[in-house]
Amino acid sequence: MPKFPPPYARCSNGRLVIDFLAEALGVPLLPPSANKGTNFSQGANFAVMGATALELKYFRDNNVWSIPPFNTSMKCQLEWFQEVKETVCSSPQECKEFFGKALFVFGEFGGNDYSFAWKAEWSLDKVKTEMVPKVVESMIGGIEAVLEEGARHVVVPGNLPAGCIPITLTMYASEERSDYDPRTGCLKKFNSVALYHNAMLRIALDQLQRRRPDARIIYADYYTPYIQFARTPHLYATVLI
Template structure:
C-alpha cells in the first residue's frame, strides 16, 4: 500500500472513530459569538439579528445568530458528529445531544456590578455567565437522572465555555472609561470567569474549552469609533494597539488561571481557545483565507472606510450588505462571517488555536 493512501486511511479512520464515540453531547455558553437565538426567543422584534440579512448564507433566514451563517460552535458540533446545539430557551427542543446557553450581550460580571457604576448603556441583557450556568443546572435533571448517569453523561459531553469577557470590556470602553480603569478590573473579570469554569467542573464537566477574547483593536467597529490621526496608535496591520493590549492582558491572566485549575482538577481536560491569534491571522494574511476584502471592513454595515455606521447598522434601513460574505472576515463590524467562523473552529479542533486541540 502506498504511504499516501495509508496516511489517508488512517486519517479517515481517526476522524470516524472520533466522531462516533468521543462525545455524547455538546453544551455552549457565552455571548454573541455563540448565541444561536436565546436573546430573541422572547424579544425577537427588538433585536437586529432577528432580521435579514443575518443568516443569509447558510440558514437563508435570520436565526438570532450574529453572522451570515454558522458560528464557530456550530462547526465544532458538526466536526464531532453532533447536531447544532439549539438555543436553550427555545420551547419544544430536544436537548439530549446538547444545548446552547449563550446569549448576546452576556457578561462575566453581574448586571448589578455595571449598574452601580453607570456602565449599562452598551449592555443588551441582564443575563450573564451565572445566569447561563443556572439555566444548565435547571436543565440537568431532564438530561440525566441518577448520580452515576449524570457522571457518565456529563463526563462524555463537550463544554465550550465562552467567549466571555468581551461585553464586560465593552461596558467600560463604550462608557469612556480609561485604560487604567479597564486594566484595574481585568483580574476581577478573569477571576469571575475562572469561578464559572470551576462551577461547571463541579457539575461534572470533564472536557471544557475556555476561549480567550479577541483582538478588539482590529474590529471595524472599534476602528470606526476610536479612529485616530496619530499613526503611532496603529500597528503595521492597521489595528489600534492599545485596545489589543487590553485583550492580550486578559488572555495572559486567563491562561494562568486555567493552568491553576488544570492542576487543581487533574481529571479534567481544560482547553484554552486562542481566539486572539485565530482572528489575528485574518488581519495578517487575509488573502490566504480567501478574504479578498480583508479583515478590517465589515460585509454588512452603513458605509465609510470600515463599513460601520451606528446610525445604519447591519439589518437597519440605510445599511448595505456585500455580495459575497466569504470574501470578508468581519460580518457586521464586531462579529465574524461564517467563513471566518469555520477557520476559527478548525483551529480549535485540530490546532494551532486549541491548547491542546479538541481533537487530540
C-alpha cells in the same frame, strides 16, 4: 453531517465557532437553550449576544450604564444550564456520568465586559487593573461550577483582538497614526487588553488544571488566527462568483 439552516432568529447569518465544532464532530447543531420542549440530549447553546462574564449589578455599582438593562451574564447562563440539566438526567450520578462524556465550550467571555467599560470612558489602566482580574475570576468560578456538575472536557476560548473589529475601528477612530498597529491597521489599545486578558486567563486556567487533574481544561486561542488574517489577508482571500 448536520445541515446548516438558513438565517433565522440569531445575530449571525453564518456559522459560529460552535457550529463548525458540531460539523467537525458530526453531531447535531446545538439548539438554543430557550427553545422549551427541545430534546437537549445531544447538547444546547446558552450563548447570548452581548453577554458578560460579570453580573449586571457590577456594572450598575461601577456606574457603567452603557450595558442594556437586561442580564444575560455568565451566571444567568449557568442558571439556564441547571434548567436544561433537569431534562437530560434524573439523578446526581446520572448527570455526572452524562456530563463527563460531554464537551463544554465555555465562552468566549470578557470581550463584552470590556466594550461596556470603553463606552463608559474607563481608562486603559483602569480596565486592566480593575476589570480584567474580576472577569477572569468570574470565569474560573463558572468553570469550577460545571466541573462540579461532572464536566471533564472544557474548552475555554480567549478574547479576540477587539481592536481589529470593524465596530471598534469605527467608534474609536483616531487621528493619531501611532494608535494603530502598522501591520494590521488595528487599534493597539484595545488589542492590548485582549492580550492581557488572555495572559491572565491562561495563568488562571493552568492553576485550575493543577487543582483538577481529573479534567481536561483546554485554552482556545482565538487571538492569533485573527491577527494572522489581518496581517496577511491575501493568504485567506476567497472569490465569490
